[in-house]
Amino acid sequence: MNTKSISSFDKRDLRNALGSFGTGVTVVTSGNKLSRLVGVTANSFSSVSLEPPIVLWSLVATSPSLDIFDETGRFVINILSLQQMDLSKQFSSNLANKFEGIDFDQGLGGLPVLKDCAATIECKTIQRNVVGDHVLFLGQVENYFYERKPTLLFCQGNYLQGAECETT
Ligand SMILES: Cc1cc2nc3c(=O)[nH]c(=O)nc-3n(C[C@H](O)[C@H](O)[C@H](O)COP(=O)(O)O)c2cc1C
Structure with a gap:
């Protein structure tokens, strides 16, 4: 085992270690007609x-x-289905208009709620803290929707599809 001390850590290498933890993939949206969509x-x-x-x-x-997440004080967590890898790529890009060709409804506060997701969770920001180089948002859930469908996963820098190996 090659244990690495945090005193001499390389950012990219630590990111690789943290990326061993597999997750789902979300697109977090905010904004409305009065501002811009993010x-x-x-x-x-x-x-x-x-x-x-x-x-x-x-x-x-x-x-x-x-600025838009701060201004609206709201956000929507859109949990992507397996069929929505393109959305993950589009919303992690630096395209000028990330919403081009994206289907969405207007939720609470006029926020964009993406269509065909595995789940959508509409939240009101109740706490916002700067933690290191990130801003941590805590949100109270005000509305939610979900549909049982396979979800998109992300682990070790790659997209994966969820497959049941054992039922809990
Ligand atoms: C699978 C995946 C997960 C990501 N998770 C985050 C995250 O939790 N927070 C974050 O700030 N960026 C995350 N990113 C990077 C952002 O999606 C990317 O930097 C995007 O361009 C940010 O949008 P912005 O340019 O409007 O800030 C992630 C990217 C990928 C592909």
Whole structure:
């Protein structure tokens, strides 16, 4: 085993180690007709509390989308289905208009709720903390929707498809 000390860590290498933790893939959206629409592919999403229902995600502090998440005080977690890998790529790009060709409904506050997702979770920001080089958002769940369909996964830098190996 080649254990690495954090005192001499290489950012890319630490990212590889952290990327061993497999996750789902979300696109976190915000904005409305009065502002501009933003959407960011994010796998930092996690559920925190059921009573009250609270979730979190984090956004790199230099993101050009940050002002809109702050202004609206709301966000939507769109959990991608297996068929939506293109959306993950589109929303992790630096395209000028990431919403081109994207189907969405208007949710609470006029925020974009992407169509055909495995789940969508509409949230109101209840806490926003700068943590290192990211901004951590905690949101109270106000509306949610889900459909049982295979989801897109991400692990070790690659997209994967969820397959049951054992039922819990
Ligand atoms: C699978 C995956 C997960 C990602 N997770 C995050 C994340 O949790 N937070 C983040 O700030 N960026 C994350 N990114 C990178 C952003 O999607 C990417 O930097 C995007 O361009 C950010 O949008 P922006 O330019 O509007 O800030 C992830 C990218 C991929 C492909």
